[in-house]
Amino acid sequence: MDITAKSKTLTKEPESKLDVETIRKDFPILHTKVHGQPLVYFDNAATSQKPLIVLDAIQEYYKETNSNVHRGIHYLSNKATNEFEASRKTIATHLNASHEEIIFTRGTTEAINLVAFSFGEAFVKNGDEIIISHMEHHSNIVPWQMLCERKNAVLKVIPITQEGELKMDEFKKLLSSKTKLVAVTHVSNTLGTINPVEEIIELAHAKNISVLLDGAQAVPHMKVDVKKLDVDFYCFSGHKLFGPTGIGVLYGKSKWLNQMPPYQGGGEMIKEVTLTKTTYNEPPLRFEAGTPNIEASIVLAKAIDYVNKIGLDKIAKYEHDLLLYATEKLEKIEGVKIIGTAPHKTAVISFIVEGIHPSDIGILLDKQGVAVRTGHHCTQPLIDCFKIPGTVRASFAFYNTFDEIDIFLKALNKAISMLK
Amino acid sequence: MSIEETENEIVEEFEIFGDWMEKYEHIIEIGNSVPKIDEKYKNEAHEIKGCQSKVWLHSELKDGKIIYSADSNAIITKGLVGLVIRVFSDHTPEEIINADISFIDKIGLHEHLSPTRSNGLTAMIKQIKFDALALRAISN
Numbered sequence: 001m002d003i004t005a006k007s008k009t010l011t012k013e014p015e016s017k018l019d020v021e022t023i024r025k026d027f028p029i030l031h032t033k034v035h036g037q038p039l040v041y042f043d044n045a046a047t048s049q050k051p052l053i054v055l056d057a058i059q060e061y062y063k064e065t066n067s068n069v070h071r072g073i074h075y076l077s078n079k080a081t082n083e084f085e086a087s088r089k090t091i092a093t094h095l096n097a098s099h100e101e102i103i104f105t106r107g108t109t110e111a112i113n114l115v116a117f118s119f120g121e122a123f124v125k126n127g128d129e130i131i132i133s134h135m136e137h138h139s140n141i142v143p144w145q146m147l148c149e150r151k152n153a154v155l156k157v158i159p160i161t162q163e164g165e166l167k168m169d170e171f172k173k174l175l176s177s178k179t180k181l182v183a184v185t186h187v188s189n190t191l192g193t194i195n196p197v198e199e200i201i202e203l204a205h206a207k208n209i210s211v212l213l214d215g216a217q218a219v220p221h222m223k224v225d226v227k228k229l230d231v232d233f234y235c236f237s238g239h240k241l242f243g244p245t246g247i248g249v250l251y252g253k254s255k256w257l258n259q260m261p262p263y264q265g266g267g268e269m270i271k272e273v274t275l276t277k278t279t280y281n282e283p284p285l286r287f288e289a290g291t292p293n294i295e296a297s298i299v300l301a302k303a304i305d306y307v308n309k310i311g312l313d314k315i316a317k318y319e320h321d322l323l324l325y326a327t328e329k330l331e332k333i334e335g336v337k338i339i340g341t342a343p344h345k346t347a348v349i350s351f352i353v354e355g356i357h358p359s360d361i362g363i364l365l366d367k368q369g370v371a372v373r374t375g376h377h378c379t380q381p382l383i384d385c386f387k388i389p390g391t392v393r394a395s396f397a398f399y400n401t402f403d404e405i406d407i408f409l410k411a412l413n414k415a416i417s418m419l420k
Numbered sequence: 421m422s423i424e425e426t427e428n429e430i431v432e433e434f435e436i437f438g439d440w441m442e443k444y445e446h447i448i449e450i451g452n453s454v455p456k457i458d459e460k461y462k463n464e465a466h467e468i469k470g471c472q473s474k475v476w477l478h479s480e481l482k483d484g485k486i487i488y489s490a491d492s493n494a495i496i497t498k499g500l501v502g503l504v505i506r507v508f509s510d511h512t513p514e515e516i517i518n519a520d521i522s523f524i525d526k527i528g529l530h531e532h533l534s535p536t537r538s539n540g541l542t543a544m545i546k547q548i549k550f551d552a553l554a555l556r557a558i559s560n
Contacts (some may be wrong), residue, residue, distance in 0.1 A: 035440055357494030359472045364496075367440040375472050389493060390472065418445055419495055 023310065024399050026051040027312055038367025040404045040411075045189050045217060045348055045395035046373050048242045050303070057302040058244065062296045069294055070268060070285070076329040076355050084294055086282070087301035094304050095234065095251055096225045103250040103257075103284040104297050108216040109139040111235030111250035112183070114287060116143035118260035119233075126152045129284040131174050131182045132165055133158040134385055137189050138378045140214045144183060158184070160385065164327050164340035168199065175207050182211045186218035186234075190377040190393065191340025192323075192348030194218070201231055210256065216240055220397070221319060221346045223312045226251050238296060242397075243303035247296035250287070257283035264289040316400040319347035322396045326405045333413065335420075350377075350391035356419045358390045363414035365392075370408050423515060426507045427523035435528040440550065443528070444496065451499030455509070457489040460464060468547050471540035473497045479551035485510050486555055500529070501544050508548050513556035 024030050027049045032039050041049060061083075063277040067076035069084045085099070092099040105111040124130070128153050134157055156179075158171045166184070175182075182204045187194050201211045212233035218224060226234050232258070238247035252260075262269050262280055266289035271279040280286050307315070307379045326349055330336050335354035353361060363373035375390040376383040383390055394408060421428070436539035437443045457466070461478040468475040473494030479486050488505040507523065508516050524530055524541065 357473050357492075357497075360494050360496045364441070364444060367444060389474070414441070418441070418448060 004076070014201065018310070018314055018398060020318075020399065020401055024401075025307075026053070027325045027399055028052065028055075031400060034369050034371070035367050037367075038407075040370040040400075040407050042394040042396060042400065042404070042408060043371045043373050044220075044397040044400075045377075045393065047239045047245070048220060048397055049399070050108045050242055050244070051306050052103060053306050054243060054299055054303050057299045058295060061298055065298070066295075067327065068291055069280070069324075080298075080373070083298045084292070087298045090301035090304055091249055094308070095249075095252050096227045098254070100282070100284055101251055101254055101257065102330055103252065103287045104292050105248040105250050106246055106293070107237040107248035108235045109143075109248075110184050111233075111248050112140055112212070112214065113343060114250055114263040115181075115183075115233050115235075116147045118287070119181065119210070119256065120147040120151060122260045124151045124153050127157050128180045129176060129178045130154070130172070131156045131158060131179055131184075133184045133195075133383045134160045135164065135166070135188045135191065135193065135379065136183075136185055137214065137216070138380070140183055140185060141381070153180070154178075157381075160256070160382070162386075163342050164188065164193045165342045166200075168196065171200065172203060175203060175209060177202075177207075179207065179209045182209055183210075183212040183214070185216075186224075186330065187215075187221070187346050187348075188340065188379075188380055188382075189348070190350055190379045190391065192217075192340065192345035192350070192395075193340055193342040193343040194222075194346060197229060197231070201229060214292045217346065217348070220307070221312075222316050232256055238300040238316075241300070241303055242307060243300040244293075244296040246293050247300050249300075249368070252283070254283065256414050257287070260287075262286050262289065266290045268292075280384075310398065318398055319396055322400060322402065322405065323347040323349065325402055326408075329405065329409050330412075333409070333416070335416070339386055339388065347396035348393065349395075350393045351387055352391055353416055356416065358392045360419050361392050361412065361415050363395055364418060365408070368407075368411035368414065370411050371407075423507055423511060423519045423521070427521060427526075430503060430507070430523050431526045447499035447503070448495050448500070450502040450506075451495040451497075452491075453499050454491070454502035455487075455505065456483040457491045458519045458526075461489075462491060468540060468543050471497060471543060475501055475540065475544060477501070477544065477547055477551070479555060481559055484559065485512055486492070486552055488518060488551075497540075500541050504541070504544055504548060508552075513552040513559065516552035517556065521545070 012288055028051050065080050067080040069081045088102050089099045092102045132144055144155055156174045159167045186197055197213055204211045209234040213231050215234050215236040220241045232253050234251040236249055239245040269281050269286050269289040271281050337352050339350040358374040373393045457476055457478045462476045466476040466478055468477055473492050475492045477490045479488050488509045490501045
């Protein structure tokens with residue numbers, strides 16, 4: 001997805017025919033009003049809205065299936081277990097993984113913490129190094145800092161360019177015999193940059209170093225194939241993928257999961273418990289202590305089915321057209337500076353307006369019905385790097401329209417005229 | 421004018437505005453006329469934590485009354501702090517500590533009081549009262 005070739009795609013009639021009007025009927029919340037204005041929801045990088053099929057499935061679960069999984073002897077427990085494990089298989093198929101490599105977590109944050117703890121316990125020792133990048137979300141920084149503190153290991157950081165891309169030459173220099181893991185984001189939540197993850201994995205693997213990718217911002221917008229990527233760990237959140245909150249996924253290669261100790265202790269994760277010695281279950285259950293979020297686990301598969309029915313390739317193309325349209329129009333507004341101008345981006349636009357604080361713009365957009373996010377977007381080191389107080393971030397999903405972008409631009413112009 | 425009278429005055433002022441944008445236009449105007457803080461106080465010691473934007477507040481005791489001044493790098497935040505200062509400034513520490521203000525709710529800005537809200541109006545009021553407590557201790 002190259003946004004340098006923008007001139008020929010600046011049109012309200014994209015080549016990619018996505019029936020957005022019909023799709024929008026699946027999302028009741030998009031038809032609500034806020035402050036008396038029709039809602040324009042451009043905060044999809046924070047969380048996505050949910051289609052009816054997901055909302056119905058949540059209710060259906062509690063009406064027809066609700067029971068605990070993996071331990072029951074009765075009908076409902078078997079039904080719940082079957083649906084729970086079927087969802088694991090749907091997710092595995094979606095990522096091109098095996099189902100025993102799919103671990104349910106609370107979200108991306110817990111998935112990363114799990115790897116930082118369990119992989120760290122198994123493989124990281126005094127003086128070892130972990131590599132992250134300067135554009136990481138706090139959830140892909142802090143767990144590694146905690147691991148480094150625990151193990152007396154060293155955290156190394158890949159610097160970025162002013163366009164918001166990783167400095168790959170610097171990355172190559174950071175890889176050393178002490179490096180145990182590279183943990184980077186697939187797509188930046190603040191800038192939208194799509195990182196060259198294939199190259200990162202190839203370079204790391206050439207030195208027998210494992211790679212974790214934070215896929216929270218990638219999975220809702222593109223097809224991800226973990227086998228093709230050959231990535232060691234991949235994680236994402238259900239709520240950004242049009243599914244419920246409180247559910248996330250960690251993919252891990254079996255060869256690593258098998259060697260990793262549990263993250264938490266409790267029910268489900270054990271084979272046998274005596275008061276003196278406990279043996280642990282095989283992955284993935286080894287990493288799923290306690291009663292899981294059964295409803296959200298099951299419903300996540302419905303969200304994935306929904307997205308696949310529309311087609312992620314079509315979604316990616318349509319969202320890219322939205323990005324081009326909004327980028328070109330935004331650039332024409334006096335004083336607007338887009339932060340993150342990498343050639344490969346998802347539909348995320350961070351920007352600042354000269355002389356105006358991002359939060360002022362956010363408040364005035366909200367009052368005109370437009371939902372964006374302002375601030376550091378949980379990427380303080382990245383924002384500091386650009387020496388700005390934060391950005392206004394508009395992030396699109398496939399249910400957004402070109403007309404909504406026009407409404408947003410009009411509201412932005414009004415906000416700027418009031419604030420200047 | 422008592423704290424309550426100033427509050428009532430603000431509530432009346434906001435009654436004439438038909439919609440949100442007009443209200444915010446007024447807040448921006450207030451932001452532009454906030455009693456300017458001396459540049460030397462725009463430091464970490466005077467910064468109010470808990471705001472997405474930076475806010476600095478200075479308090480000083482003059483003839484038994486507290487005079488507040490403030491600044492922010494965001495104009496709406498500055499307008500909000502301006503409103504709060506207008507209510508509290510030029511009163512005794514005792515009056516400020518005991519004031520139970522309600523104008524924010526009445527003019528429909530209560531959303532800014534929520535602890536999750538990044539403008540930190542709650543943090544500003546807390547700081548204003550905290551400063552009053554400290555200055556009361558000094559004056560006693």
